[in-house]
Amino acid sequence: MRRDRLLRGASALAFAPFAMRGRAEAAYVEPNIIFSPLARQRGIITPTANFYVRDHAGVPTIDPARHRLIVHGLVRSPLAFTIADLMKFPAVTRTHFLECAGNSGSEWQGPSASDVMNSHGLVSCTSWTGALVRDVLAEVGVAGEASWLLAEGVDSARYDRSIPLHKALDDALLVYAQDGKPLPPLHGGPLRLILPGYEGSTNVKWLHRLKLGRTPWATREETAEYTELLPSGHARAYDFVMRVKSVIVSPSAGDRVRERGAQTLRGFAWSGRGKIARVEISTDGHTWREARLQPPILTRAFTAFDAPFAWDGKPMTLRSRATDETGALQPTHAALVAERGLFSQYHNNAIQVWHLGRSGAVRNGA
Numbered sequence: 001m002r003r004d005r006l007l008r009g010a011s012a013l014a015f016a017p018f019a020m021r022g023r024a025e026a027a028y029v030e031p032n033i034i035f036s037p038l039a040r041q042r043g044i045i046t047p048t049a050n051f052y053v054r055d056h057a058g059v060p061t062i063d064p065a066r067h068r069l070i071v072h073g074l075v076r077s078p079l080a081f082t083i084a085d086l087m088k089f090p091a092v093t094r095t096h097f098l099e100c101a102g103n104s105g106s107e108w109q110g111p112s113a114s115d116v117m118n119s120h121g122l123v124s125c126t127s128w129t130g131a132l133v134r135d136v137l138a139e140v141g142v143a144g145e146a147s148w149l150l151a152e153g154v155d156s157a158r159y160d161r162s163i164p165l166h167k168a169l170d171d172a173l174l175v176y177a178q179d180g181k182p183l184p185p186l187h188g189g190p191l192r193l194i195l196p197g198y199e200g201s202t203n204v205k206w207l208h209r210l211k212l213g214r215t216p217w218a219t220r221e222e223t224a225e226y227t228e229l230l231p232s233g234h235a236r237a238y239d240f241v242m243r244v245k246s247v248i249v250s251p252s253a254g255d256r257v258r259e260r261g262a263q264t265l266r267g268f269a270w271s272g273r274g275k276i277a278r279v280e281i282s283t284d285g286h287t288w289r290e291a292r293l294q295p296p297i298l299t300r301a302f303t304a305f306d307a308p309f310a311w312d313g314k315p316m317t318l319r320s321r322a323t324d325e326t327g328a329l330q331p332t333h334a335a336l337v338a339e340r341g342l343f344s345q346y347h348n349n350a351i352q353v354w355h356l357g358r359s360g361a362v363r364n365g366a
Contacts, residue, residue, distance in 0.1 A: 031056050032186070035121030038249045038268065044095070044302035046124035048179050053186055054100045054122060056221070057157035060206055064182075064190035069136075069174065073149070073212035076141030083190050086174055089131035094173070094196070095301045097270045099123035099242050101199035101226055104348040107333070111353075111365030115254035119352065119364065120247045123270070125302035128194050129177035133168045133210075146212040150219075151193050153206040161202045162216035162238070163195065171196050174207070197272030197300040198240040199347070201226050231341035242272035244330050245349040246279055246305070246322035257360040260313050266306040267291075271324035276303040278323045283309050285317045285366070311356065317366050318354040 034053035036046060046052075064083050072078035100122035106112040113119035142165070149168055152160040163172075173194040176183050183189035188205030195202050201221065216222070216238065227235040246269035251257055269276045275297055280288040291307035305320070321330040331339075333350040353366045 031058065033122075035117045036124045037117050038121055038123075038247070039116050039252055039255070041249070041268075044125050044268070044296075044298075044304055045179065046126055046302075048126070048181070048184065048187070051124040051126060051178075051187060052098075052100065052122050054102075054200060055155065055205065056159050057155045059185050060153075060155050062154065062185065062190060062206060067190050067208065069191060069207060070209045071136060071140045071212075072209075074143035074146035074214070075137075075212055076143065077139075079140050081136065083176055086131045086136070086176065086191070089135045091129055092132055092173060093127055093129040093177075094171075095125065095127045095298050096194065096196040097123060097125040097242075097300060097302050098194070098200050098203060099245075099270070099272075101201055101242075101346040104350070104352075105345045107350070107352075108337075108345060108348055109342050113253070113364055115364075116247060116249050116252040116352075119253070120249075122200070125268075125270070126179050128173055128175045129180070130173040130175035130194070133172035133174055133193075134170075136174060137168065137212075142212060145214055148213050148216050150209070150211040150213065150217050151202075151204040151207060152209040152211070153188075153204045154208045155206055159204060159221060160217070160219050161204055161221055162219065163193075163202060164240075165212070167195055167198065167240075195240075197242060197274075199226070199242055202240060226346065228340065228344045228346050230344070239347065240272075242270075243347060243349040244271035244273065244276070244322050244324040244328045245269065246276075246320045246330060247352045248281070248318050248320050248354060251318065251356065251362045252354055253362055253364040255362045257311055257356060257362070260311055263309050263311055264306055265291075265309060265318060265320075266304065267320050268302045268304055269320070269322035270300070270302050271322065271326075271328065272300060273328060274325040275299045276322055277325045277327075279303070279305040280321050280323075281307045281309070282319045282321075283316050285319070288321070291320065313358060315358055316356045318356060318362075319351050321351050 036052040103122035248267040291305040294304040
């Protein structure tokens with residue numbers, strides 16, 4: 001396997017792991033925020049064209065043949081890997097969801113979004129292919145005192161996040177393919193870090209550097225951003241795992257139920273802690289009954305569910321709540337606000353309520 005060995009003490013930033021057509025390509029541009037049309041999705045795999053997008057400084061222009069992943073810091077042998085090098089490690093393909101920490105953030109202070117795409121559309125699910133981070137770290141040799149790593153991208157913001165080493169050594173992936181095809185630049189190609197179950201912002205796109213160290217780096221994106229303001233006035237940081245969540249995607253806000261009688265609702269559930277164990281639905285706001293889970297039921301992936309219900313033309317509310325394999329139950333909005341206040345912004349996994357009116361129109365809220 002060909003690798004470029006780095007001199008100990010050399011600055012990783014002195015290397016040029018990416019190629020750009022000109023300096024203008026590296027200039028700051030407005031970030032992309034593109035919501036996924038969940039109501040149109042039928043299976044658990046989100047088509048790449050519909051996969052949500054969230055970046056912080058636009059998409060860099062990268063020549064995959066010249067791109068390098070530098071691994072340095074508290075390691076025995078700092079190395080730089082090409083994409084071809086990484087492809088020589090055993091390839092792993094796994095299906096996982098990816099969710100922006102700010103998904104449903106508009107709903108913290110009450111119903112806001114006009115449809116499920118805008119309330120829940122910063123989440124998607126696909127198959128990822130790449131090398132295990134632990135295999136690459138074994139190649140460089142992790143020093144005993146290392147317990148964190150810094151992942152950095154090559155966008156114009158040099159976006160970076162601190163990641164616990166135990167996660168990197170567990171199921172983290174260095175991904176170069178999405179849904180069986182080369183990873184598109186919009187989604188982080190040619191190389192992206194995938195941390196199953198962790199908030200989307202830690203899954204660094206256009207990855208070019210991993211630095212191992214003893215403590216978190218307290219970067220801008222994990223201090224000024226991606227922290228959760230609590231009622232006490234303190235902020236919770238390094239809260240990575242996405243909690244158990246579900247949403248009914250049909251019927252949902254913006255839909256219209258055309259006929260009375262037998263209906264079928266459907267939706268998706270997911271959890272950063274593992275598999276979905278159960279989904280329940282309510283059509284009266286008081287009683288709950290189990291929905292049918294559609295196989296496959298995978299860890300840290302979408303699980304599709306459906307359930308029959310009857311509409312007699314009277315107003316009703318539609319809710320779903322999920323339980324994961326750890327026993328964690330999706331909370332009500334009131335319970336979440338009681339714990340974390342109204343200004344947390346991130347990690348909103350509250351039960352979503354849709355109101356079905358006499359006209360058949362569905363809107364957001366009870």
